[in-house]
Amino acid sequence: MKIRLVKPYVGDDELKNLEGVMQRAWLGRGPLCKEFEDKWNEFLGVKASTAVNSGTAALHLALKAYNFPAGKKVLVPAMTFCSTANAPIYCGLEPVFVDVDEETLSIDIEDMKRKYDKDCVAVIPVHFGGHPAKMEEIVPWAHEQGLKVISDCAHVVGGMYKGKRLGTWADISCFSFQEKKILVTGDGGMISSNDPELIESLRSIKEVGMSKDTFLRFQQQERGESIGDPLHWAYDVKALGYKYNMCDVIAAIGLAQLRKVDYIVKNRIDTLNKLLKGIEGLNHIKPAMPYDMTLAYYDFMVRLSSREVRDQFIVYLQTHNIATGVHTMPVPHFSYYRQFKADTPVADRIWEQYVILPFYVDMTDEEIEYVIKHVKEFDDALKPVSKKR
Template identity: 40%
Template sequence: MIPIFKPKMNKAEILPELEKIFDLGWIGLGNKTAEFEKKFANYIGVKYAVGVNSATAALHLANLVLGIRKGDEVIVPSITFVSTALAPLYCGATPIFADIEEDTLCINPTDIERKITSKTKAIIPVHYGGHACRMEEIMKLAKENNLWIIEDNAHGCGGKYKDKMLGSIGVIGCFSFHAVKNLPTGDGGMITTNDEVIYNKLNKLRWLGIDKDTWTRSAEKGYSWRYSIDSLGFKYHMNDITSVIGLAQLKVLDEHNLIRRKYANKYDEAFKDINWIETPVEKNYAYSDRHNYVIKVPKRNELHEYLQTKGVSTGVHYEPIHHFKVFKEVKADLPVTERVWQKLLTLPLYPDMSETDFEKIVGEIIKFGEINSL
């Protein structure tokens, strides 16, 4: 079965470095995490990065550190993974769903503006599939209405908006290192910011509110058991095993993203004369890392089932999350979202994909169209 996603691991770098930390005996939050944070911040072009155990944790802490609380509203899209909207809920706030652009599937600034109220405190634009949201317009809305911008960049590691790296534009950027993401470590996440106060708070929040982590206390003048806790925190920290993998994967991220872009371009070329398939766009302001390749087709479910019988996995990213019962109290007026999601189908795309598999995928899709007279 050809998978939708498959991680390509830089084993030549990872395995020797894992041996080193195993021999050292320090595999928790330590110097490798600090090294990964520093190098990741440099890559994104920000002053600070804080390693956590998932993008969900990153989004939760981002909302928390910005003071999002009960009675507040946070504007999010509905075509996203559920973590985007759960994070405000964790803080007692209400996620308010804004509609998307039909072509990019990113949140629509025009609908964001319509959804802003006196209770709105933040906007979480999701760079869907690695394609940048219209950040200048979103940042302008934020400035005019005194709102925070939290970039959900779980899909966009290595992508750009104009000349800026995604995750460096809002006050906070949130990244995912889940197994299917462009920088896979198995799981993990990162928070980026240029704000020193936010950075210092995040460092404590991700480690139970403790003012100094164990590595820092061990590195000072021998191990010190003394620490202070002056606020509530969470066990969201990254560990050095994840960080060793992350450091190695960061070295090949751009290379792997180029392979993704190559196959995305090949899909575009293969489908360009097939009028029943609408392929993803890449606007002139965006450089996409091509986290996924999502087409819009009629008979979406039938095509999914057909490809399954032919050994090709496909998926739907996503069913609108406002459909789920957890959000039943939240009103949602999303005509584009409701119309478009029923056409979405995610095709296999990953750095290790073979030409043979690619040709099979394209061939079977074309055959389906012929069988169904599309």
Template identity: 50%
Template sequence: MKEIRLFKPSVGKEELQSIQSAFDRAWLGLGPKVLEFEQKWSEFIGSGASVGVNSCTAALHLALSAYRFPKGKKVLVPVMTFASTAMAILYNQLEPVFVDVDEHTLGISLKDLDQKYTKECVAVMPVHFAGHPVQMDQLMAWAKARHVKVIEDCAHTAGGKYKGKSLGTWGDIGCFSFEEKKCMTTGDGGMISSDDQELLKPLRHARWVGINKDTWERHMDNGVGNLEANHWYYEISELGYKYNMNDLMASIGLVQLQKLEKMNRRREALLHRYLSGMRKEGAVKAAVPYVLRDSSYWAFMVRVKERNRFIIEMKENGIATGVHYMPLTLHPLFLRYQSDTPIAYRVWKELVTLPLFPELSFDEIDYILSAMNGFQ
């Protein structure tokens, strides 16, 4: 019997060498590597500017804070996502309005979005669930007509495109995750990207405890030839957070970014193997309509009616599984914001995540397929 894990970061000696360069400089915190990574990430996705942070949770929090929405205003969010999407709303003292998911894509339902909208809604946070793109052209037209800001939660995607345009650049702000299981990793970490560079400027201070000049800037100001004594001086004008990315994370990210296209194409090949090998009339179905072109799918999810029995059978075959995610209004924290989301409440009970990572072999997928197709 094989033992196949669910996720595995694709890291090697190149990342270690990049970390070594940060060690050699003896600058491990917020510094030049973070700045370099921000610039290269912006170039990669075609964004005006980016701000590196320690998680996508931090990115979502700061992205919403950039607009200074009045306390108590409402933000539309899909009910089926990781808790961070909705917690960012609560962090900003706003109110989440939970929207049902699309039956086929598991992204935010544009039909229910329209039904849940009121004039108190100031923003919407679409999530590209499992890496499958939300129909961003339609969503952006809807939001623009109502003067609603769009914060793209791209935690499940890095390098993916929709209609030729990078995910994370359709909305007003895009937020990315580089947590260890995601499309690319910095161990933990995240990025905020936008074409509105002025909008992002305050976030650079906010991620560094509100300080208007970070340690690297002060270090550079203290260079050879600067004989002034007040190079150390900084000011704190507004509330900030300890959300910064550091140079160790950025060192890994710079190498991972070079590998990202190759890793995404490998995931496409693996998904094609899965999809082409699944029994058409079997008990297990693909969870979303995987489109294997310009994609960056983070997870391979399936739908199966008898989920618990399926999970146990996979375990008996040494195949790791997971469930991503429960509708948020099933958690006590979000119960008070419960709304009518029947599709999510029905579909989530069938969802199972199966192994997907670049180093997964075709032989391992064939082994998983044999177990899947044998499930009755």
């Protein structure tokens, strides 16, 4: 048996939608992007969204929407993908790395308050692995200080937290539909907010700043509205924009994924439940966070006692054809980010103990049992070592 780490839940529904795109012979940003945005609004329960070509682009634009003066600071958790820290840097702002909470792996509230100073303009909490950051504490505190909250929801689709859907807590929320995510389009992202004007301000910027997009001009030509107008092509560029728009090929996949999102979320929770039950009570290998079955998780992550044991575990699983992953080192550990001062002792210490195990929709019972069997075998083999200590 060979077990993949992740596997997007795609098939005939996505193919059918893609066939429609080919038949219409319009592949760029068009009607499907708008439909995807509308359906996403309904699903999430927000007033407005704009579809982009990655979660990274979503974070950049969401922060850009506020036009903060260059040199200001943004609070960012140390344990995240580097895109969270890149957003402030792209905007000429400084990321201030905040330590993480050992239990949830999300931003540590006390350290966030310690690192805050009057130059901070925003905070970007991340729901790491799908476990919610403590939004009920972060949002009111941030607003009291006059900070904007930009939520990095790359690991979240469908989770309810304290009766409110994740992705609706912050001033603006950013999603990713990249290959490994819960809802997958290959690459893609969404920016959502209950402030429609904020989202509206991004529509032209995400399309290189053009005042009139290509599809609109195509439609006008199709309807014959531009006949006799030699300037039918004319558009202005009023601001520096980026080529960040989604296209209909990706939106077609997204729409198919969104139709089955309830199944995706439910199936993942059932699978996660089986995996967690299977490793219950092990001596050395523990769930990485307090998994809550009312949420929607991105990773199945476990924690071992040290880097040495974790790395042995990875190699052991490799020899049994079970794929593993390590989501990330703390961002300040990557060479580029060493220029930003970071005092994050918890993240520095704990990241080496984590490993991600296979977890995807429609994982068979046989696959689940195969993974559990080998996790248990490794845990058992560690017993004598721990007794000697």
